[in-house]
Amino acid sequence: MITVIDGPAGSGKSSTARAVADKLKIEYLDSGALYRTATLLYLQAACDEAQFFQLLNKIKVTFSYYDQQFHVKVNDDAVTDQLRTPKVAQNVSHVAAMPRVRAFINDLMREAVANGVYIAEGRDLGTAVFPNADLKFFMKAALEERARRRYKERKPDNPELTLDEVKQNIEQRDHKDSNREADPLQKADDAIEIDTTHLSFEQQVEKICSHISDQIES
Numbered sequence: 001m002i003t004v005i006d007g008p009a010g011s012g013k014s015s016t017a018r019a020v021a022d023k024l025k026i027e028y029l030d031s032g033a034l035y036r037t038a039t040l041l042y043l044q045a046a047c048d049e050a051q052f053f054q055l056l057n058k059i060k061v062t063f064s065y066y067d068q069q070f071h072v073k074v075n076d077d078a079v080t081d082q083l084r085t086p087k088v089a090q091n092v093s094h095v096a097a098m099p100r101v102r103a104f105i106n107d108l109m110r111e112a113v114a115n116g117v118y119i120a121e122g123r124d125l126g127t128a129v130f131p132n133a134d135l136k137f138f139m140k141a142a143l144e145e146r147a148r149r150r151y152k153e154r155k156p157d158n159p160e161l162t163l164d165e166v167k168q169n170i171e172q173r174d175h176k177d178s179n180r181e182a183d184p185l186q187k188a189d190d191a192i193e194i195d196t197t198h199l200s201f202e203q204q205v206e207k208i209c210s211h212i213s214d215q216i217e218s
């Protein structure tokens with residue numbers, strides 16, 4: 001069984017999905033972390049796109065969710081702590097627009113969810129990756145509110161980051177993610193929309209848990 005949540009940055013997808021996974025004891029898949037991993041590799045490789053795709057085909061990416069964190073390894077090396085830097089955030093929408101990167105990550109995800117009960121979140125899961133998902137949600141929230149949430153989460157090792165820079169990054173990524181040709185950020189026709197601007201975190205977790213419980217019982 002798979003439940004997917006799509007939506008723009010800061011709408012609440014990953015923290016909500018993690019809380020739902022913990023509550024219902026199901027698996028969690030963070031597709032954004034996989035795009036961030038590809039971006040980290042792209043930046044480290046400092047090569048052209050063709051060489052990068054060759055490199056991608058030679059590496060092994062594995063992931064698992066435990067201790068309330070989604071962990072990613074590249075050839076057995078943990079990369080989780082390197083995925084949420086401003087440098088990766090600035091480049092991820094560019095790398096995520098590459099169709100061969102998307103194909104690589106989609107294969108990884110489809111293979112993983114074949115066994116188990118999952119909640120997965122991203123941008124195109126309900127439309128392109130898992131069009132037959134059992135349940136689909138689309139989360140959204142006002143830009144100002146999303147930027148405020150992200151700013152609150154900033155790392156202490158980056159004290160000069162401003163709220164305006166966070167807002168600009170979110171806005172630019174949303175624009176690129178929504179307008180790219182390959183599997184853009186989009187609400188699936190059959191997705192349940194949740195605007196989290198004025199919801200409490202607990203309310204949105206409860207909403208999704210109750211839909212999943214109903215689905216399991218039916």
Ligand code: CDP
Nearest residue numbers: 009010031032035092093096122123124173
């Ligand atoms: O956590 P946040 O919403 O800031 O971003 P994320 O979920 O970690 O995703 C980072 C980036 O990966 C997005 O801005 C997209 O460019 C890309 N992404 C995507 O293209 N497709 C997905 N299914 C998930 C993420």
Ligand code: CDP
Nearest residue numbers: 009010011012013014015149196199200201
């Ligand atoms: O995954 P996505 O980028 O959509 O959002 P996130 O990484 O879950 O970040 C959302 C942040 O806003 C988290 O710190 C949440 O605790 C917080 N938040 C929320 O998700 N929903 C609310 N109703 C209020 C706050």
